[in-house]
Structure formats: structure tokens, C-alpha cells
Amino acid sequence: MLSYQHIYHAGNLADVHKHSVLAWMLDYLTRKDKPVSYIETHGGRALYDLSADEALKTGEAAQGIARVKDWFPSNHVYMRCLQQTHELHGENAYPGSPMIAVQTLRDNDVLTVAELHPAEHNALELALPTAKVHRADGFAMAHSILPPTPRRGLMLIDPSFEVKEDYATIPGHIKKYARAWNVGIIVLWYPILTSGAHSNMLKALEKDHPTALRHEVRFPPARPGHGMVGSGLFVINPPFGLAEQAANLKTRFDQLK
Structure with missing residues (x-):
């Protein structure tokens, strides 16, 4: 199935969670010269x-990054990525995770x-x-490039x-990834759904990877009847300091009404 396009959800609270943590981890990795x-x-x-009709239709960015920018200091790597994106592409631009990696x-x-x-692939190449x-099944x-x-x-x-x-097959994929790349930081994002x-996917992952970091945040649904009420990250080989960073971020999410 190829109907999904993230523009409808870009900049939502799940993106804030995922991208701010991802940016911190990438910044951590680049502190060494290797x-x-x-x-x-x-x-x-x-x-x-984020001014596109698709983004405005759902209103998720308005409930997301537009609402919580003040959670992060200006020198936070996530904020630096947002600022760089705005300078290059305008104030309504938002970087997805590949762009955060590039930056x-x-x-x-x-x-x-x-x-x-x-x-989406054509836009990604540009x-x-x-x-x-x-352009391939991710x-x-x-599997083809690890390690x-x-x-x-x-x-x-x-x-x-x-x-x-995917909920049933992802634990098997990740088990093989972790075996092939035992030193890699392997991060799964997943939605928390009503x-x-x-749930069963997380049980299988925790059984296979008991030392991984499971970090979840909750937030109100973006609109009435919306089934996603939180965002999760499952991190194998979490970098030092990530648990503390994640806990601080969770405190912010816990304050949402």
C-alpha cells in the first residue's frame, strides 16, 4: 500500500517527540571525530x-510544533535544525528526519x-x-546493508x-538487525493507539531486547475521534544521557491539556 503521505501529519506532536530526540542522538554521535x-x-x-492544504486540513502542526516551540532553548539542536530550515526554505517549512540528519x-x-x-521518493532525492x-522497501x-x-x-x-x-513483523526484522549490527543504535518509532x-509488538521487542530504552509520551488526540494519543521510541543501545533527556521531554508532554 502506497497511499500514506506524511505532509498531513508533519510537525505534529509525535514529530516533536521523535525529531527532538533524534536530533539529540545525532548531535551526541558527532561529538567524536569518528x-x-x-x-x-x-x-x-x-x-x-506546513502551509500546504494537506497540513492545514488536519491541523496537526498547529497542535504540534507551532504550539510547543518554547519547550526548547534556542541552542537545542532541534531548534537549530528548525531555524536552518526556515532560513533556507521559509518560515512554513518543516524538516523531516532525513533533513534533520543532513543538517x-x-x-x-x-x-x-x-x-x-x-x-515521496522523487521529493526525497531532490x-x-x-x-x-x-526507492525500495525500507x-x-x-537487511541488505547491515552492518x-x-x-x-x-x-x-x-x-x-x-x-x-507491520506490528507483527517488525520484532523479527529488528531482532535480525540487532544481530547483524550489534554496535548500532537502532530506533523504532511507533504510535500509541487507543x-x-x-501492545503485542512492544511485548515481543522487550522480550528480545531487555536492555533497550522504551520512551513514550502521551498527548490529547489531534481531533475528535483520532486514534493516536501518544508517541513511542524503542531504542536499542541508547546513548549515554538519553534516558535523562527523554525524561525531561516527557515532563513537558505531561503538562499538555
Whole structure:
């Protein structure tokens, strides 16, 4: 299925959660001179216009980044990415995770991103001219390149969960990824749903990876009847200090009404 386009949800509270934590982790990795690999399995288009009709239709950005910018100091790496995006593309532009990676990493780091949707893939190629961009199934792409060179690095798995079987198959993929790349930081983003569709997946992941960091935040639904009421990150080999950063962010989310 190829109907999902993130422009309807770009800049929402789940993005604030995911992207602020991702930016912090990438900044952490670049504190050492050694090069890193960044891999993303479901890249989207990397750059979003929050004034587009699709974004305005859902209003999720208005309930998201537009509402909570003051959570982060101006020197936070996430804020620096937002500012750089605004300077280059206008005040209504928002960086997806591949763009945050480009803005945070260095010339000697290696970025590899997959996106299967044809229109999203074309936009991704235009947005990331220095990255290795694949029009491919992201899960299969990751299997084909792990372990990467350089070995130090991070992989973000950020599917739309449009394919409901993903909840059942993701633990198996991640178990193989972690075996192939035992030093890599492997990050799964998942929605917290009123249906509980994510619950069995999390049980399987925690059984396979008992030392991983599971970090979840809750927030009001973006609109009446919307089934997503939170955002989760499951992080294998979490970098030092991430648990504290995540706890501080959760405090902010807990204050939302």
C-alpha cells in the first residue's frame, strides 16, 4: 500500500517527540571525530510545507510544533535544525528526519535512506542530493546493508504502520538487525493507539531486547475521534544521557491539556 503521505501529519506532536530526540542522538554521535552511518527505512519527502492544504486540513502542526516551540532553548539542536530550515526554505517549512540528519551530520558521515512511494521518493532525492536514496522497501534495504560502513551509527525505523502486518513483523526484522549490527543504535518509532494495536509488538521487542530504552509520551488526540494519543521510541543501545533527556521531554508532554 502506497497511499500514506506524511505532509498531513508533519510537525505534529509525535514529530516533536521523535525529531527532538533524534536530533539529540545525532548531535551526541558527532561529538567524536569518528564518522557515523545514518540509515532510515521510511524517509518520506524530508521537507514539508506546513502551509500546504494537506497540513492545514488536519491541523496537526498547529497542535504540534507551532504550539510547543518554547519547550526548547534556542541552542537545542532541534531548534537549530528548525531555524536552518526556515532560513533556507521559509518560515512554513518543516524538516523531516532525513533533513534533520543532513543538517546535523558531517561531510564524512554516510546517509542512506529508503522510500517506496514514487512521489515521496522523487521529493526525497531532490531534498537530499548528498545522501544515498533508494526507492525500495525500507525493511529489505536495511537487511541488505547491515552492518554498514562505518560501523558506528544509528538507524531510524519510522514506518507509517499503514500495513497493519507491520506490528507483527517488525520484532523479527529488528531482532535480525540487532544481530547483524550489534554496535548500532537502532530506533523504532511507533504510535500509541487507543486500539492497543502496538501492545503485542512492544511485548515481543522487550522480550528480545531487555536492555533497550522504551520512551513514550502521551498527548490529547489531534481531533475528535483520532486514534493516536501518544508517541513511542524503542531504542536499542541508547546513548549515554538519553534516558535523562527523554525524561525531561516527557515532563513537558505531561503538562499538555
